[in-house]
Amino acid sequence: MHCFKHQEQHAIGICANCAKAVCEQCCREDARKIACSDTCVQELFVEQQTTDGLRGSLGIGIKPPMPPSVSTYFLFGMILLLTGVYMSFQRGGFDILTFAIAAAFFVMSGMSYRQYRSRCLSC
Ligand SMILES: [Zn+2]
Numbered sequence: 346m347h348c349f350k351h352q353e354q355h356a357i358g359i360c361a362n363c364a365k366a367v368c369e370q371c372c373r374e375d376a377r378k379i380a381c382s383d384t385c386v387q388e389l390f391v392e393q394q395t396t397d398g399l400r401g402s403l404g405i406g407i408k409p410p411m412p413p414s415v416s417t418y419f420l421f422g423m424i425l426l427l428t429g430v431y432m433s434f435q436r437g438g439f440d441i442l443t444f445a446i447a448a449a450f451f452v453m454s455g456m457s458y459r460q461y462r463s464r465c466l467s468c
């Protein structure tokens with residue numbers, strides 16, 4: 346696939362507005378999506394505004410839904426934490442391994458959440 350304007354350049358993407366293949370040189374960096382020209386940037390911007398406005402009026406959050414991994418990891422962490430507490434009582438000692446795995450799940454949950462937050466800021 347080659348750029349619509351520069352036949353010798355390999356395209357890095359397709360304009361989100363008019364579906365032309367664009368090279369690095371032609372790709373507009375200020376666009377949230379790939380666009381081939383300022384006109385397309387403008388049109389995409391207007392489209393985005395409309396979509397945002399529509400979503401807002403419909404009461405749908407503009408933020409993307411939280412990835413299921415966040416709650417899944419958190420749930421696993423909670424289960425392991427409770428298991429750890431239970432095992433500690435049963436054995437009369439401190440079940441460090443279960444607590445360590447539980448902590449690891451909480452960390453993974455936190456990382457997924459951070460990833461979700463950063464993705465949201467860029468969109
Ligand atoms: Zn275009």
Ligand SMILES: [Zn+2]
Binds near residue numbers: 350
């Ligand atoms: Zn080009």
